[in-house]
Amino acid sequence: MSDDVHDRWRRPEPGADGESGDGVPAGSIQRPTIRDIARAAGVSVSTVSHVLNEYGDISEETEHRVRQVMEELNYYPSALARRLVMKRSYVLQLLLFAVEGLHHPFFYEVTCGITSEVEKAGYELVLGVKDTRDRRWRETLRRCYEAKVEGIMLMGTLPSAKVLAEVRASGIPAVMIDIPFEGPRVTYVTSDNIAGARRAAEHLISLGHRNIIYVDGYDLPDEYTPLPTISVARRIGYEEALRAHGIEFDPRLVCIGNYTQEGARSAVRAKLESRSDVTAVFAISDVMAFGAMKAVRDLERRVPGDVAVVGFDDIEAASYVRPALTTIKQQGELMGRSAVCELLRIITNPKRSPKATVLPAELVVRESCGASRLSPQFA
Amino acid sequence: MSDDVHDRWRRPEPGADGESGDGVPAGSIQRPTIRDIARAAGVSVSTVSHVLNEYGDISEETEHRVRQVMEELNYYPSALARRLVMKRSYVLQLLLFAVEGLHHPFFYEVTCGITSEVEKAGYELVLGVKDTRDRRWRETLRRCYEAKVEGIMLMGTLPSAKVLAEVRASGIPAVMIDIPFEGPRVTYVTSDNIAGARRAAEHLISLGHRNIIYVDGYDLPDEYTPLPTISVARRIGYEEALRAHGIEFDPRLVCIGNYTQEGARSAVRAKLESRSDVTAVFAISDVMAFGAMKAVRDLERRVPGDVAVVGFDDIEAASYVRPALTTIKQQGELMGRSAVCELLRIITNPKRSPKATVLPAELVVRESCGASRLSPQFA
DNA sequence: ATTGCCGACTATATCGTTATAGAAACTCCA
DNA sequence: TGGAGTTTCTATAACGATATAGTCGGCAAT
Incomplete structure (x- = not known):
């Protein structure tokens, strides 16, 4: 059965067979796509998509078959494609400005809190560390725009107040950490x-x-x-x-x-x-x-x-x-957690105006x- | 001039005008696409793409006009779309298994080294922290596959040796940190x-x-x-x-x-x-x-x-x-740096067999x- | 006048998903 | 028997970029 399926899904074009094909650029072992799954399971692409997203309008039998094929072909839907069509990235960015790496232990504690909360919410966290003396922070922000980052957290000793203005102007929801600064979709958490x-x-x-x-x-x-x-x-x-x-x-x-x-x-x-x-x-x-x-x-x-x-x-x-x-x-860890929670609230509920958080010190x-x-x- | 362009690029379909449109999901202020730029500059999409990627076959005059329009419309190319078509994500993943957040200061030092090197190489770093006791590490790996992560770094106290086997089997280049484990595209850096x-x-x-x-x-x-x-x-x-x-x-x-x-x-x-x-x-x-x-x-x-x-x-x-x-x-920081360098080498040069690094202690x-x-x- | 080449630009397929709008078969009820 | 409604599935157009394979003048060489 397994072999059967494997035969069916192989695309006609590529000649290569063995695993460690010779001229392949790294990591580009052709992974099966939704089309391959559809073909192997004898259904349409839409059907596979419906199974994937649990639309609930697929018969148990078909669903089972599709899932089995997915398993056998070791299929993983491409988040890249999905994000493109859904216009959402599910990515949050933590931008840390520091002078020598992110060496300050307090930042570390905050980061701990952030990661755990981001993970919990099913988002991804991109970690960006910039040297405060590095004047090219604009480039870093550009990457946020390009990657369609859904929210930004800013922490550390900023190189310039312009960063704040630009983040606010970008329209991307943001939570500043220990930097009291607000805007339509921007707020902050800080200790008192x-x-x-x-x-x-x-x-x-x-x-x-x-x-x-x-x-x-x-x-x-x-x-x-x-x-x-x-x-x-x-x-x-x-x-x-x-x-x-x-x-x-x-x-x-x-x-x-x-x-x-x-x-x-x-x-x-x-x-x-x-x-x-x-x-x-x-x-x-x-x-x-x-x-x-x-x-x-x-x-x-x-x-x-x-x-x-x-x-x-x-x-x-x-x-x-x-x-x-x-x-x-x-309370560094709590600070990180609060930042993420508030950020997610801004993202999912655009009407609500963001609320600043002040934690006791x-x-x-x-x-x-x-x-x-x-x-x-x-x- | 500016207004002129703004008029030209507005798409016909959406009725909304004001910035803070009412029913818009957060962050979905429609940003201009490459097509909008092309239209506004009076050239084809291909031309804009060629300008963007510095093909060098566009006349100075046209290039100038295109760039000007991009600036005026505040255009940023979508990394999502680009990644999809180029089949590359430019994303590295740091996967940290720890027991209580990533609270161990040593991990922090390594992370410092990693971020600075990743940044330098123009990649993005996704930070994932899993509790060692959390049995759902497989899910975390799945996200790496789905996001077409180009390389993985693994650090911390693993929940099981199966993680290693699975990473190796995935074919994604990986560097283990302080875990001596090797494979065709997997190696490690460790202290002695x-x-x-x-x-x-x-x-x-x-x-x-x-x-x-x-x-x-x-x-x-x-x-x-x-x-x-x-x-x-x-x-x-x-x-x-x-x-x-x-x-x-x-x-x-x-x-x-x-x-x-x-x-x-x-x-x-x-x-x-x-x-x-x-x-x-x-x-x-x-x-x-x-x-x-x-x-x-x-x-x-x-x-x-x-x-x-x-x-x-x-x-x-x-x-x-x-x-x-x-x-x-x-040498935590050095360890992080070395890990990234080696990982990038594995990614860009698939023929070369990966080399383990042992740092003095x-x-x-x-x-x-x-x-x-x-x-x-x-x- | 034909050929070939070059510089500047473009049409269109493609990446791998989801969304939209049906279609086909089947059941139910008058 | 003839719709109406369900259940199950599907065709196809997006999404926003890049890649491939052109086109179209103009110019030099034959």
Whole structure:
């Protein structure tokens, strides 16, 4: 029976027989098409299609025969063809702008959440990583248009605010991650960065610190369209906390760590050397907080004895380091999940206007600020 | 001029005019097709295609006009249609089997390397993450066939050896990451796991340790087709080192940490409680080594004073923890890059037989084994 | 004037599906 | 017996590109 079918479906044209035909371009072992199935099963193409899509108007007997042939010929319908005719790609794109690969662990957590949710919804996730310094982001967006991507998620440190405008103008549904930006089919999910940063600063203030170094991520990119970055939001929270406690904001306590450990290490060291009155550091990412801790040790001082350090993100490593890092917990995985859910809602329900999501950012007290109240799980 | 063109290209059929037409399914703002461009520019579809693909047989004047129209109508050729007719997808698939999302930081590093290289080659990367315990991996493979994915990369802890067999049988070029498995169009890249593990164990032995707990990842999956896992390789290295130094392998010193911190913590704690003669732990991943360190502390003992710990991977956090973790460095990012390069070679050059890549795995001495020789960069 | 060639452009089949609109056979009921 | 309605199946036009195999002037060589 099996052989019988195999004989029947072979197309007349190609002469080649053996599996490893000689001149074939890679991967182009001719796979059977819907027409081959139809021929072998003795039905029309339409019938096969109806079986495939479970129209329910095919007799049990015919359906069985068709399915059997499909199995025997090892048939898989071409998603390419289907997508073309249905004008849907079932593809979501995650676009990550980062400076050195996607090395930031927090992005990783978000990505985890995204993949699992995308998978669940039966979509595909295309992962695109661009260096923030790479000016050719327009090309990357072009690929989204060409591939008829159904939705875009944007994450990381953007090269320019133009990206946002262009995504919005493209009409493709989009969810920004940690970038407050909205449009007709665009929204965002973010942690409550202002409240998180405020809480971090207040924690330090409540422990008696007054001169607190603020370690920012980047300088603004050279185009001065203001980007609604997490830096901005966290800075607002930091300044709010100072104001609420009658401390004047001192711009000379701000330094730039480039979101890297080494960047923060040298920046913080420089500040600590020039300002002996500093007793605390608030870095807007855990990785930079690690750098700050190293800087403190570089100067033969102690964390938290001489300088208290608080971070932001609560990446896994925050609980590994000694002293364990007090930080603001962002729910990265949840953030990824929420982004996908909202994106799918925008896609499937165009009338509904998209809704922004703000996730809470909580203080996790560990050891790096000298608070003795350790949560038991980080012992 | 612009308006002129816009008038010309509008198709006759659809009545809707405004942008936010009412009943339109999301994202289905009708984008212009190659036919619209042809019409508006007053040339044939073929001519537009020739311009698009730089055939070089179009007069400068015509080409200019066509390009201008494309710009004005905001035209992007449909990759879907092109892929269908060219029978190529320019898509690579990364398939990751993991137990809890893709939470292992090492996978992340590899993924970084992969994306950057894929991007560079002008391909797209589809990211698929499956839970190892999820039995429906066959469905995931089906999607690769349907999407005419040109190459597959497989990473993580597979649910079954059948996956490997099926990928090989599919004829799709594939590169396994850290899974030694080969076929006509299949190969792998891996660290030198045996040598790495041997080195880790020898390091402990050279410091005088004799009873060394070995923290493995998983038990073998329930189907007993033997999987060529990193566990197996590292175990071989560990046993080799013991043998070379006349130490008898004690199976009761092996425990299972499930590649998680907590799993390792409780497994190691149990072992330490039952075996007071143990002075060292070798965990086959850094994350499990962190768990082991916690277990040691749980029992009020000290690392490295009472128990030395060595890990495997050298994830970033390994240098953050206190004491900093002595471990075997795997070059994750390079691994990802190599995988993509080799995969592209298999795809573009089907005659060449694929070549396996084995990357060196080096010992990085930090503090967790009590070696005083600290490399300066981890101070 | 014929032939051949070249440069610029085009008509049409094709990729492998789904969608639309029937067709053929059969049942049911008056 | 003659529709009406069902059930099962089918022919064919899309979808939006590329590939193949031209056409049509014009120009040089014979």
